[in-house]
Amino acid sequence: AAWKLAPSRDGVEDAIYHDGQFYSVSYTGVVEAWQRDTESGTFTSTAVTPKLIVKQGGWPCHRKYLAAGPGGRLMVVLKYAQVTKDLHSRDGWTCTFKVHVLGDDGQWKETMDIGDVALFVGVNTSLCVPTMGCPGIMAGCIYFTNDELGVAKLRRTKDLSSRSYKSCDDEPVNSDIRALGVYSLKDGMVKKMEALQQQYRIFSAPPVWITPSVP
Known part of the structure; x- marks a missing residue:
């Protein structure tokens, strides 16, 4: 067995394995489905959605x-x-999220109501989780982490030079929200995940989601 390069004209920004097939979203906002040739092992892709308007x-x-x-x-x-x-002219940071769902007509539709589920996004995975039976997870929300690798690299460089794990001095003053948060699609508000804030601060790498089996 050997690794095979799966070329995408516009690059791959995120990918999932769903319903027996790999799907990816490109940097230009097109979702592609991937097929593997059983003889050569090469991968080819086909656009399965129109391009998203991201501005x-x-x-x-x-x-x-x-x-x-x-x-x-x-x-x-x-x-x-x-x-x-x-x-006081100090740098801060704010974020917002939009969710688009692919309809039966093959077109994207923006929605603020995703039902009784929550979305987890970050540097390592994107996951839609049902909230029924999971009282600690809030429906209609997006759980996010700091997935800016450039910032993480800067943090790591500073950590090594100072031999400590203090937060990067160049980060915005409200970097707690930047690191870990819960975004409500209904009201556009961001809540901190207080239980994880201190743990995040001792590491220089971006946090990742570890997902156990979800019923």
Whole structure:
């Protein structure tokens, strides 16, 4: 067995294995389905959705995440982030999320109601989780982590030079929200995950989600 390169014209920003097939979302906002040739082992892709419109005013789209929602519908989560200034001209940071669901007509539809599920997104995985029977998970919310690898590298460099695990001095003053948070699609508010904040601060690498078996 050997690794095979699966070339994508527009690159792969996120990928999932769903219903016996690999799907990916490109940096340009197109979802592709992948097929493997049983003889050569090579992979080819086919676009299965129209291109997403990702612009939102002056906010840049930082990341796109792909997940399979209720009933197997494909969902793409768009993360928008922006550096802000407080009254003392100190850097802050804020983010917002948009969810698009692929309809029966093959078109994307933005929604703020994802039902009794929650979405987990981050550097390592994108997952749609049913909240029934899971009282600790809030429905209609997006659980996110800091998945900015450039910031993590800067943090790591500073950690090694100082031989400590203090937070990076160049991070925005409200970097707790940047690191780990829960975004409510209904009201657009972000809540901190207090139980994980201190653990996050002692590590320089981006946090990842570890998902046990979910009924």
